[in-house]
Amino acid sequence: MNFDLLPRIKRINKVKLYRPVAGEPDAYPQLTPALTRPIRWELITQHHDQMIKYATAIRTRTAPTEAILRRFTRNASHPTYAAMLEVGRAQKTIFVARYLRLRDLQREIEEGLNVMESSNGANSVIAYGKGGEIASNRRDKQEMFVLCLRILQSALVYVNTLMLQDILGEPEWADLLMPADRRGLTPLFWSHVRPYGQVNLDMGARLNLAAVTVPGPPPTRRTQATSSQPRAHRWPYSAELAVKPGAGSTMSR
Numbered sequence: 001m002n003f004d005l006l007p008r009i010k011r012i013n014k015v016k017l018y019r020p021v022a023g024e025p026d027a028y029p030q031l032t033p034a035l036t037r038p039i040r041w042e043l044i045t046q047h048h049d050q051m052i053k054y055a056t057a058i059r060t061r062t063a064p065t066e067a068i069l070r071r072f073t074r075n076a077s078h079p080t081y082a083a084m085l086e087v088g089r090a091q092k093t094i095f096v097a098r099y100l101r102l103r104d105l106q107r108e109i110e111e112g113l114n115v116m117e118s119s120n121g122a123n124s125v126i127a128y129g130k131g132g133e134i135a136s137n138r139r140d141k142q143e144m145f146v147l148c149l150r151i152l153q154s155a156l157v158y159v160n161t162l163m164l165q166d167i168l169g170e171p172e173w174a175d176l177l178m179p180a181d182r183r184g185l186t187p188l189f190w191s192h193v194r195p196y197g198q199v200n201l202d203m204g205a206r207l208n209l210a211a212v213t214v215p216g217p218p219p220t221r222r223t224q225a226t227s228s229q230p231r232a233h234r235w236p237y238s239a240e241l242a243v244k245p246g247a248g249s250t251m252s253r
Contacts, residue, residue: 006109009096017093039090047083054080118188119153125190126152159207160187 009015017031019038028035044051057063072081099105127149134142164185167173 005091005095006105006112008109008113009099012096012099015092015096017096018089039093040086043079043083044086044090047080050080051084051087054084115186115188118186122153122156122188122190123149125193125195126156156190156193157187160189162207 015034016036017034019027019035021027022038026032054063054068058065058068072078072084075081099109127145134145136142136145164187168177
């Protein structure tokens with residue numbers, strides 16, 4: 001299928017590794033507690049053509065993946081299904097060996113999954129209605145739901161990025177953050193988001209961010225933090241939409 005699965009295996013110490021060949025029980029003495037039976041390569045060879053057939057059908061979408069899996073799960077003793085399981089066991093053994101050996105691969109998987117978990121956490125805040133579930137079974141409504149969710153999350157990341165740029169552009173932050181601190185910065189935070197209630201929007205107002213340059217009329221009112229507030233408590237909450245009661249449109253969420 002021309003892609004690699006890179007999962008994070010939490011209980012990796014419980015994973016069993018399959019031997020590459022039979023008749024060599026002492027080939028890997030340090031892995032003996034984790035090793036189990038050899039891979040049945042002859043089974044894979046016998047049903048190789050059928051596996052390629054099903055994989056091509058999935059890739060070209062000439063057959064639904066659900067229908068193929070349903071055929072196999074109804075008959076767990078299907079020989080092609082058994083051969084696919086052997087391929088899976090071989091791939092999993094190769095991946096676990098790579099994961100344990102390569103620190104860069106471990107970091108790549110951890111960083112990627114952290115980003116996705118943060119993204120899903122933001123989605124649960126933005127799409128809070130009905131627990132974030134898609135209520136309709138109509139395809140057009142489902143597509144509209146997902147597209148709107150992507151737009152909202154992109155807007156959240158964009159505004160957060162501008163807020164971070166505004167703060168990091170100040171001289172007192174130039175020598176405060178070390179390279180490790182900067183690597184930990186992310187625009188996927190949402191503690192300043194208020195998803196509930198009713199918000200009156202002034203469509204003529206703009207965010208009070210020095211890093212943003214947009215055409216249009218100047219904002220009618222800007223939210224400024226008082227000088228008595230510590231700087232650490234003013235960001236990112238100091239950059240909020242200027243709300244004018246009764247002006248513009250009303251958005252209910």
